[in-house]
Amino acid sequence: MNEFIAWAKIRLSVDYRLIVIYCLVYFIWGLGMNWFGAQVEIAKFTFWWQVVTCYILYMVPISLLLRNFPFHMQYAYGLIAMGILEFGGYALKTSYAYPNNLMDQFFGERTFALGMALFFALYFPLGNWAVAKLYQSVCKPKI
Template sequence: MKNIFLTSIKTIQQTPKTMLATYATIYFLWGLGMNWFGAEVEIARFSYWWQVITCYILYMVPISILLKKYSFFNQYAYGLVAMGILEFLGYWLQTSYAYPDNILDKLFNPQNFSLGMAMFFALYFPAGNWLVNKVHNAVFQKK
């Protein structure tokens, strides 16, 4: 277990600073946008705006970096585990708020809400890695 942790830390530390900045910028803006959208259509939101930083940058960015070498399916599968934990803790600790009787509750029923959210947000890992790679290459490509 110690070796896995140390290897993971090394992988993150070896990520170029420009790539880290690209991840942080994209995920921060993505998180703000999703939090705004979730609140606007009354699906779900963070209890505090700064949770975008803790969830999207401090949690999702390192996981994305560790998963980027895997296939789309494996990134999604591992991302589903990561997001399942995050969704469970967010609603259990009441740091995330699900609006009562929201559109997803009506569509899938309240018992499936967190599972649906985890399944949706697990797509962030392969989609985020693809987007960050495209943006990073476009902005920092050597000429």
């Protein structure tokens, strides 16, 4: 257990500007996805503020932990994290899946949460890539 805590501290000792960029990117991304999901009637959060708890308080720390792993490992670990989040969200009814939505029509209703987890697991490698590019362009290291 002590090894994990030490590993996590090393992985999370980052520039505060990087954390700010993560929070801004993920918050905007979360609001956009929640809006899109509601507009096309796929799925949405029950309350708008769940964007903060899901995207910032849950996904940002996971992204920070995974940021130096290769794409496939970020996706694999992200799939586990999103599987837990999707399962919990629909089981606790804090997320709402529209009946007979596009994903249900295309893949079948019993595969909805799995499809969502498979899709949203891409957030970790794609989000880490986007944030790294923004961080490098906005916060150029001083030589």
